[in-house]
Amino acid sequence: MQNNKLIATNLIGRPYWQAPIMAARIDCDNSVAHNIAAAKAIESACRIEVSSQTKKLRELILAAEIIKNHTFDLYFDVLPDFLGLDSASELSKNHPDLYKNATKLQKFTDQILISVGGRAIHPITSVVGGFKSYPTHLDGDVSLQREASPDMLAAETLRLFSSFDLPVSKLQPDFAALHMDKEYACYDGEIWTSKGELYTEDKFLEFAHEQSFPPCIRVRDKLRRESMKRRMDPRASLSSHTAEPEDDKAIVVGALARYNLNQSHFDEKTKKILSELKIEKKIENPTALILAKAIEIYYFVILSIEILSHSAKAGIKDEHVIPPRKFSSGSSAVESASGIVVHSCELDKDGIILKYEIDALNNP
Amino acid sequence: MPINPKKSLATFSLTSCGGCLEVLNENTNRYSGLQNFYEIERFLPNKIEKKYDIVIIEGHPLTEKQIGSAKLIRRQAKIVVALGSCAHIGGVYDEMVTLLPKEKRARKLLSEIVRVDYIVPGCPPDQAELTRCLMDLYWGKIFCLPDLAVCFECRQNENVCLIKKNKLCLGPITRMGCNSICVNNGEACLGCRGLKPDANIRKMTEILKPIIPEFEAKKIMSIFGNLDAKQ
Ligand code: SF4
Ligand code: SF4
Ligand code: SF4
Numbered sequence: 001m002q003n004n005k006l007i008a009t010n011l012i013g014r015p016y017w018q019a020p021i022m023a024a025r026i027d028c029d030n031s032v033a034h035n036i037a038a039a040k041a042i043e044s045a046c047r048i049e050v051s052s053q054t055k056k057l058r059e060l061i062l063a064a065e066i067i068k069n070h071t072f073d074l075y076f077d078v079l080p081d082f083l084g085l086d087s088a089s090e091l092s093k094n095h096p097d098l099y100k101n102a103t104k105l106q107k108f109t110d111q112i113l114i115s116v117g118g119r120a121i122h123p124i125t126s127v128v129g130g131f132k133s134y135p136t137h138l139d140g141d142v143s144l145q146r147e148a149s150p151d152m153l154a155a156e157t158l159r160l161f162s163s164f165d166l167p168v169s170k171l172q173p174d175f176a177a178l179h180m181d182k183e184y185a186c187y188d189g190e191i192w193t194s195k196g197e198l199y200t201e202d203k204f205l206e207f208a209h210e211q212s213f214p215p216c217i218r219v220r221d222k223l224r225r226e227s228m229k230r231r232m233d234p235r236a237s238l239s240s241h242t243a244e245p246e247d248d249k250a251i252v253v254g255a256l257a258r259y260n261l262n263q264s265h266f267d268e269k270t271k272k273i274l275s276e277l278k279i280e281k282k283i284e285n286p287t288a289l290i291l292a293k294a295i296e297i298y299y300f301v302i303l304s305i306e307i308l309s310h311s312a313k314a315g316i317k318d319e320h321v322i323p324p325r326k327f328s329s330g331s332s333a334v335e336s337a338s339g340i341v342v343h344s345c346e347l348d349k350d351g352i353i354l355k356y357e358i359d360a361l362n363n364p
Numbered sequence: 365m366p367i368n369p370k371k372s373l374a375t376f377s378l379t380s381c382g383g384c385l386e387v388l389n390e391n392t393n394r395y396s397g398l399q400n401f402y403e404i405e406r407f408l409p410n411k412i413e414k415k416y417d418i419v420i421i422e423g424h425p426l427t428e429k430q431i432g433s434a435k436l437i438r439r440q441a442k443i444v445v446a447l448g449s450c451a452h453i454g455g456v457y458d459e460m461v462t463l464l465p466k467e468k469r470a471r472k473l474l475s476e477i478v479r480v481d482y483i484v485p486g487c488p489p490d491q492a493e494l495t496r497c498l499m500d501l502y503w504g505k506i507f508c509l510p511d512l513a514v515c516f517e518c519r520q521n522e523n524v525c526l527i528k529k530n531k532l533c534l535g536p537i538t539r540m541g542c543n544s545i546c547v548n549n550g551e552a553c554l555g556c557r558g559l560k561p562d563a564n565i566r567k568m569t570e571i572l573k574p575i576i577p578e579f580e581a582k583k584i585m586s587i588f589g590n591l592d593a594k595q
Contacts, residue, residue: 003381006426006457014583021554021587025456025487028383103392110390118549120390121383121488125549133550 003027004358011356016042016327016347017128023343023358024122030360031122032065032113033336034343036187038358041343042128044201044330046351048322054130057116057316059187060307061123062334063300064112066186067105067154069337070255070293074161075102078290082164098160101153105297108150112304129322136318138311154301155273161294162277166287173250173286175257176211178335184258184265184299186335192261193251204331208342208359211251215364253339253361255292259283267306270299327351338362370400371417371502374407376437378430378474379457380423383488384448388420394495401502407440409433418443418501424450424457424589425474438478443501446480447494449487453558454589456487473590482507487556487588490542510541513560514553518544526552532575532584537563556588 001009003026011019023038024031036058043050075098076088085091092099110120115135117123125132178189191199191207199207260282266274274295283291327347334341339362346355375385389395398404407419409432419441425431438444449455451474458471474480482501484494500507514535518525521544526533534555535547546553559565565585572581 001426003379003457006379010456010458015580018583018587022456025381025383028381028386028488031381031383118551119488119545121386124546124551127551131550 004360008356008358011345011353014353016046016324016345016351016353019343019345019353019356020127026358026360028121029069030065030336030338030341032061032117032126033334033341034358034360035123035126036062037332037334037341037343039126039128040332040334041330041345042347044332045328045345045347046128046324046330047326047328048129048324050130050322051319053134053317053319055187056307056310057131057134058126060304061113061116061126062186063304063307064109064116066335066337067297067300067304068109068113070297071102071105071109071157073337074157074290074293074297075099101156104148105150105153105157105301108148108301108304112308127321129324130319132321134316134318136316138308138316140312150301151269151298151305154298158273158294158298159277161290162279164290166285166290169285169287171250171286172284173252175252175260176207176340177253177257177261178333178340179261180265182265184262184303186258189333191333191340194257194261201331201333204333204342205344205357205359207333208361211361213253213339213361213363214250250286250363252286252363254289254337254363255296256283256286256289258335259292259295266299267302269302270295273298324351329355336360336362368502370403372415373402373404373418373420373498374416374441375404375420375422376407376409376433378421378423378434378451379426380448380450380455382422384422384450385420387488387491387494388447390491394491398495398498402498407437409436413440416441418445418498420445420447421451421474421480422447424454424471425477426457426471431472431477434474434478443481444478445482445484445497445501446474447484448489449485449556449558449588451480452483452485452589456588458586458589483509483558485509485539485557486542493541509539511561512540513563514538514540514542514544514547514557516540517542518547518553521548523547527571527575530575532572532581534568534584536571537565537568554587555585558588 007022007026011022019042020035020038024035026034075091079098080087080091083091083095085094113120113123115138116125118125175194176191178185179192180189191204263281279291279295327349329346331342331344339360342359342361344357345353348354375388377385419437421434421437421444425434446452450457454473482497484497497507517540518535523544526547531552533547533552535544535553537559538553538555539557539560542557544553569578569581
């Protein structure tokens with residue numbers, strides 16, 4: 001049984017507040033996404049409306065987790081292949097500057113996760129109804145890491161990954177992501193697809209059950225084969241290769257889907273660097289997931305810095321965790337680094353979990 | 365650089381979130397420090413028999429295949445370290461069977477399947493404690509866990525006691541070593557490090573009685589698995 005099913009089964013019969021604690025432990029890479037999705041599903045079932053400060057802090061830790069995952073994937077999984085290296089430790093020996101970029105970005109995100117969530121893996125403070133404690137000196141806590149100029153590192157990352165020729169695919173997949181009117185949606189929103197379908201909160205589960213998310217193009221496998229080829233024949237170019245479609249009915253979620261559906265909500269800085277680098281507005285080639293991740297690293301770093309600066313100016317209030325008003329059923333969807341997580345629950349009159357479902361939607 | 369040669373260390377995951385092994389890699393400086401003492405690799409069950417000085421296991425054994433892998437590891441490792449709550453007391457992947465006698469439990473803990481030499485508890489475990497364990501083992505010393513309760517660290521950290529505020533906390537029965545990180549961050553100790561020696565569960569249940577219903581107390585003591593598992 002998959003981890004999400006095991007945890008969902010283990011949640012039945014437990015008090016509602018245990019859901020975010022246990023859900024975070026489905027997958028350490030997406031522990032914030034599952035923690036927040038569980039908190040939101042329960043809050044919806046308990047008719048809890050969290051404060052705007054809670055929403056901002058949740059957005060911040062979600063952004064930090066996405067940056068951390070993308071950075072790890074790009075620098076330690078993909079980049080060694082592009083550079084013809086066997087592993088991340090070879091990257092640290094042969095390109096210490098690039099290796100340092102990655103570790104500095106990860107330190108920045110870890111500091112956010114520790115300051116807000118209490119710990120780099122499995123947040124402690126983030127619970128149903130808000131936060132158990134607040135980082136009253138948030139900007140100060142993260143300031144050391146900000147001295148490393150994460151925005152410059154993110155820009156460098158984007159420049160680097162936009163300079164690579166990617167294998168071209170004929171596949172023209174459909175995309176699905178959370179969508180909001182005025183924001184690059186991650187924490188909230190309705191699920192939109194590029195086919196024009198809309199799924200509101202009451203239909204999140206329907207979306208998870210109806211759609212299938214088969215692997216479209218295994219970018220890394222392609223690159224690995226390419227990189228082997230290049231090692232044998234250094235004149236071979238990556239762009240000369242055409243990746244074969246693996247499933248033309250694939251619905252793609254994650255960074256590429258978010259980019260294609262929501263980029264109009266990027267901030268001015270992100271828009272500027274995208275136009276400077278002449279990055280197209282529509283990227284259908286699934287192997288360009290690498291580029292979409294680099295774009296998101298930049299966008300989420302800028303967003304994090306903005307939230308940190310705002311908290312430095314306005315200060316962070318010590319708020320109480322909001323208690324449930326009633327117990328019924330609810331659902332939520334939150335973007336994770338690799339896709340969308342959907343949680344859904346039903347509570348009895350005492351707040352005990354009667355039903356729980358967790359769907360982690362991504363293209364494996 | 366150490367005078368002694370490097371020792372071999374392999375890691376293996378059973379049903380888990382992967383967080384325990386992430387803790388091993390989390391701090392790049394500490395990890396590269398450990399690489400001065402250990403050749404670190406993943407344990408591959410299909411690989412031709414290779415002996416290791418130490419194998420670290422994370423996760424809870426849920427399938428027959430995983431039980432088989434655990435037994436294979438035991439044969440190929442001089443020392444087996446159970447890392448994290450899942451490998452120690454079942455963790456979040458264990459069924460809700462806390463306080464049931466051993467024979468009534470449907471699934472077994474790792475330590476009931478194979479002999480576990482050392483435990484580094486917690487969900488997630490503490491990286492400093494894991495490093496201390498690996499360095500003690502490198503130098504041939506016996507690695508010991510602290511015997512006191514989380515309350516000891518909590519008082520040192522000058523937290524206001526949650527139980528005194530009529531809120532739940534499992535600190536009095538839980539083994540310290542995490543620096544009471546949850547209470548420092550406003551949350552209760554939920555017992556992820558397992559019981560301290562001689563912990564009195566009955567007394568703890570009495571203390572919790574006026575705070576939460578007994579049924580809920582049991583559900584709390586089973587978040588991270590079998591709190592009453594043999595340590
Ligand atoms: S003990 Fe916790 S951190 Fe470790 S694998 Fe289990 S759930 Fe993950
Ligand atoms: S808050 Fe918990 S850990 Fe701290 S002293 Fe009280 S009971 Fe012990
Ligand atoms: S305070 Fe309790 S629950 Fe938190 S890490 Fe320590 S032992 Fe685990």
